[in-house]
Structure formats: C-alpha cells, structure tokens
Amino acid sequence: MILPLELVRVAYRDIIKPLSIRIDAGPTTIILGANGAGKSVLMRLMHGLLTPTGGQVFWQERDARRARRLQAMVFQRPVMLRRSALSNLLYALDLAGMPAVERESTARRALEEVGLQHLADRPARALSGGEQQRLALARAWALHPEVLFLDEPTASLDPTATREIEAVIRAFDAAGTKILMATHNLAQARRIGDEVIYLHQGRVMERTPADQFFSKPVSAEAAAFIKGELPWA
Amino acid sequence: MGVIFRAVLLLALSLSAQAQERFITVSSTTSTEQSGLFKYLLPIFEKKTGIKVHVVAVGTGQALDIGRRGDADVVFVHAKPLEEKFLAEGHGVKRFDVMYNDFVLIGPRPDPAQVIGMKDVAQAFRTIKAAQAPFVSRADKSGTYFAELELWKAAGIDIAKDKGPWYRETGQGMGPALNTAAAMNAYILADRGTWLSFKNRGELDIVVEGDTRLFNQYGVMLVNPAKHPNVKADLGQAFVDWVISADGQHAIAGYQINGQQLFFPNATR
Amino acid sequence: MGSLGEATRTALALIAGADPTLAGIVALSLEVSLSAVACATVLGLPLGAAVAVGRFPGRHAIVVLLNALMGLPPVVVGLAIYLLLSRAGPLGELGLLFTPGAMVLAQTVLILPIIAALSRQTVEDAWREYEEQLRSLGATGFSGSMTVLWDSRFSVVTIVLAGLGRAVAEVGAVIIVGGNIDGVTRVMTTAIALETSKGDLPLALGLGIVLISIVIALNAAAYLVKEAAQRRYG
Secondary structure, three states: OOOOEEEEEEEEOOOEEEEEEEEOOOOOEEEEOOOOOOHHHHHHHHHOOOOOOEEEEEOOOOOHHHHHHOEEEEOOOOOOOOOEHHHHHHHHHHHOOOOHHHHHHHHHHHHHHOOOHHHOOOEHHHOOHHHHHHHHHHHHHHOOOOEEEEEOOOOOOOHHHHHHHHHHHHHHHHOOOEEEEEEOOHHHHHHHOOEEEEEEOOEEEEEEEHHHHHHOOOOHHHHHHHOOOOOOO | OHHHHHHHHHHHHHHOHHHHOOEEEEEEEHHHHHOOHHHHHHHHHHHHHOOEEEEEEEOHHHHHHHHHOOOOOEEEEOOHHHHHHHHHOOOEEEEEEEEEEEEEEEEEOOOOOOOOOOOOHHHHHHHHHHHOOOEEEOOOOOHHHHHHHHHHHHOOOOHHHHOOOOEEEOOOOHHHHHHHHHHHOOEEEEEHHHHHHOOOOOOEEEEEOOOHHHEEEEEEEEEOOOOOOOOOHHHHHHHHHHHHOHHHHHHHHOOEEOOEEOOEEOOOO | OHHHHHHHHHHHHHHHHOOHHHHHHHHHHHHHHHHHHHHHHHHHHHHHHHHHHOOOOOHHHHHHHHHHHOOOOHHHHHHHHHHHHOOOOOOHHHOOOOOHHHHHHHHHHHHHHHHHHHHHHHHHHHHHHHHHHHHHOOOOHHHHHHHHHHHOHHHHHHHHHHHHHHHHHOOHHHHHHHOOOOOOOOOHHHHHHHHHHOOOHHHHHHHHHHHHHHHHHHHHHHHHHHHHHHHHHO
C-alpha cells in the first residue's frame, strides 16, 4: 500500500503556495480549478515528476521507485511510441519488471478492458485521439496501479470519446484504484467525482464532498467558478 | 571513452590485417608516380622477389620527412642536396644513383627567339629573354619550377627582378601549363614524361634538350634501421639492390611512353 | 560544357567496362566509409542521446563542442591522426599508418561529432514530448533516451546518411593517413585528386560522376527502406 499520500507544506515556485494535504484511498478525488490555478503542477508534484521547491511529499512506501511503480499517470495528450498498440503496452510492462511470459496476456487483457483488442497490431500513432487516450488508459490498466493520476484527460476529445474515457475511469474506480483527476470541466467533475479539492491561484480554497461542493461551496472563489464567472488565466 | 577508442583501433587493425603479406613502403614523389614508372616497374620486382611495394607519392620535402619519421622503409626521390642532408642526419644508410630523366625546353615551331638546336640551355634562356618571347612558367613551387629558376640563375638572370610581360606565371600543374603554352605559342620548360603524354601540342615541339643541367637525378636510400628499428631492412635492401642491379636498370630503361624512353639508368656499383 | 559531356561519356565507359582497378577503388571507398559510419554510429548515437537527456556540469560546453566539431576540417583530422600513427608518434607501434585501418580511424573521428551532435538535437527535441510519460512509466534517464532514440529512428537514418555523405566525400583526411597508395589505400576521392593534378580532367570528372552516382544509389536505397518501415510503424 502506498496510500495515504501526505504533502507537507509543499510549494512550487510561486505557482503552488505552501500547502499540506492528505490523500486517502477510496473516494475519487477531483482537483478542480481554472486554467493556471496550478492543477497540473500539483498532480506532477504528487506523482514525482516535479520536485517541490519547498516542503516534502510522503507516500506510505518510502522507496521512491516502488512507490512510482504502483502509480500511473495519463496526460492530456497521450504519448505513444512509434510501435503497435500492443507493443506500447508490452514496453510499459517490461519497464515495470513483469516477467516476459506474462506480458502479452496481461497486455491483451488490458486492451480488451478498454475495447481496443481489435487494434492491437495497428501502429499506435495511427489511432484516433480518443482511441490513443483509451490506449493510454489500457497501458495504465495493465500496470494495475494503486493510484491513477489523470491530467485533464478529455480536454482534447469530443463528447463521445469523453464518455468512453469516463467509462474506463469508472472501471478503474470499481476495481479499487484511487483516482486523482485534474479538470476544469464542471460537468465532468460532477459526473465522476466523490470529493473536490478546489484550487485557486496555487492555494487550496476548499476540500468538500462533491455533491456538497456543487450545491453549497464554501469559498467565494469556488462559488464564482461554479457560476462560470471566473476569468480564464 | 578510452574503451571506445580502443574498440575503434581494434577494428582498424583488423582491417589492416593484410600486414601479413610481405611488403615495403617506399616514399617517392608525385611526378615519379604520375610518370607511370612504378606501375610498370614494381610488378617486375614483385614477380622476382614476392615483395609488394606500397608507394606513398607526395612532394619531395614530405617524402623525405616520411623517411625521417621512420614511416617508410625506402626513400626514392630526385633532390640530391636534400638527400645528402637526409644521409648526414643519419636517417639513411647509403645513397645510390639510380636513373635520371630530363627536362626539355619546349617552344613554338615558328621559334621567334631562334633557339632550336642550341646545346646550351642557359644560352637559350638568355636568348628568349632578349627576344622578349613569351615564356610560360609554372610558378607553383614544384620541382620543375625550381629547376627553371636554377636555369635562370645559370643564365645570369635575376628573373624575379627582370621579368616582363613576356614571362607568364600561371601557378598551374605541368599539364595545364602546357595547354596554356600551346594556346599562346610560348616557350616552356617541361619534364619529358609529361611532354610525351601531352596530346594538345598545337605548334609546340622540343627545341632544346640534352644539356646536363636539364638532367634530373634520382637517388634511392634505405631508411636507417639503426635509427628506426621498425624498418623492414632486409626487404628494403632487396629493393635497393634490385633497382641498381643490371636487372633493375634494364627494366627502368624498358619503360616507354609512346615508344620513347623516359628514364635513363645510371647506377654505378 | 564540352568537358562535361566528355566526362559523362568517360563515366559511362568506366562503369560499362567494369575496369577491375576502378572496381577495387570503389569497393575500398565503400569499405572504409561504411566501416567508419558504423563505428561512428555505434559510438555517436548513445553519446548524443546521453548528452540530450543528461544534466551534468559542463553539459552546455559539451553541446557547443559537439556542434563545433561538426566543422572539423578533414585535412586537420588527417594531420592529427598522421602524427598519432606515425612511427615517430605515440601509436606508431600499431603500424596503422598508410593502411585502410588508418583511414577508417580518421573518418570515424571526422563523422562522430556529426552523428553525436545531430542525434543529441533530435533526442532533445523528442525528449520534450516523451519525458513526462516515460518517467511516469519508470524509464531512467539513459534507458529513456535510448527508447526515444529508437522512436526517432527515421530521423536517425537521415543523420547516419549525413555522416556517410561526409565520409565518402572527404579527401583531406584519407589522403594524409592513407598515402593514396595504388591498389592499397586509393579511394575514389583521392583518385580524383590524383587525376586532377595530372591534368586528366575528363577522367577526374568521370570518376566524380561515378562517385556521385553511388552516393545517390545508397541514399535512394536508404530512403526506400525508411518509407517502407514508416508505413508499417507510423
């Protein structure tokens, strides 16, 4: 178990002001905020892609490599290697240290989970945007992570693709993976989220269960955001 | 990085595994190689002794320098004062005369300076200058150019000071300079080898030849194994011995361009 | 224009005649340059990839140095290697001077910076796209850089061809360390230099046309392979 995750007075330049937060297993956590609020930076600090300029990030598992191995991240734009869809998954499983004999079956099961098994041998980059994002989720699925970070995963997709992605995210949740998703899409947050961390100019304004957040936000900034009045960064 | 360098060296060495065959390295001059002599002569030597000869043909100065560094087994050039200096420095074992080729004074058939048939080339040079007849000089620091300068000196003329518009310095190699002379109907000093192969003669022909000052003496030396232990002394000596032997001398005389002999063997035992 | 026509006819006659001396010269040219390219690629690609993703003191200086060394004058490289390999020099014992091995060494030194510098740029540009995802998956710096390098393989083909072009085209290095020995270290470029200095320009031009034709053929072959592979893998 790598959760709970503790951020102790974590700061990043002037983008994230020192904040302390604890992430537990269970509820799907949405990190909500306007563009430029610092959502992406916060996610990357948690996942270890950025080193905080102040404070510390603690997983339950102290070994950084083992902690990383049980996390996965999906970005706004999927990054695929110039190989087949299946090979991309095999590569990730190889990096994760899975014995060679298990890799192919695991990869194929993951492709099935997201409905891409028929595209296994297609060049990954030839897939549509929505399919590539599903492939990225399949790659994460194959790793059976404890925590799945998603940084605005559907911002570049059309509504149909968005729904497909959200379905996969729900499947992750059902399988017990902790979901941490950054988004500025209120409707999506409402659909998927169990709790909301609202970020404004690098500060956590509030942290509330989802239904409560949308009906009775605590902070004025959150209220303005929900009403759609916040200017875009 | 050191491992990498060594790996490349190993590859380079394996590619040069032909070091197994018997061969010597002879440093000589570009004009000698370009005359075609080696292509004719060396197969004869190889057939007789089984020794292959690798000729590195560069400028005279560089050829001797290669010998000084011990990168050649034999030096075969035509610059006696420089060769004797080489010997005096201890880089050579002994110097032997091998052969000579000669320069010829080429001129237009109309012969404005009237030098045809002269036996004294210095006199011919004086006559050409007096007549202000067009004369093409290579002016390119080649062996031929230095020979030309020596002849002006022998004629008592300071050509650097006394040249006029009749003296055309082209900075070209022998072939291109002959082309220029043919186009201008000018006089020009040329080595016999290039002249014999030269096709674009126009109205040019040999006007003066045979003066010993036109002779270009070749010498051969074994690089000193005492100073350069890597030298293939016995194989190199075999080459030196053969080249001055009756057999080698006969072969040299047998080399012809367009039915004309180019090199005149003159080794003395 | 007349000499160009004569040169073309000479070139065609040379090729059609399948002259064994010419064949030997062409074979040696390819052997030397392809060997040098192979060495420089094996050394230069990982070097470029490592510098691209690495963060270490002096990194900027190394990048500038690699870029600058792309412009190494061949004749200077030739001279330096000559002094190294001469019997009077530190590596004289190897007896490599005036052999094809010396030519391979010189050309490897010449094109290594090209391959390293260009692959560094390629990997660095691609790394910006891949870095976060690869680090998320647990790829360490070096293995990640090699993954990116392989993913950029189509650009790498062009880089290798640039190195090959430079090697096949140069004369300054090989003529000094090889000695242009007839039948031993004479390659196309040194043969052209020789014929030019002899004043036999049609032959020199003819050889030049043969050389360029070979280089075009090599490039065309590489292009076709690249296109086929690209269609398969995107």
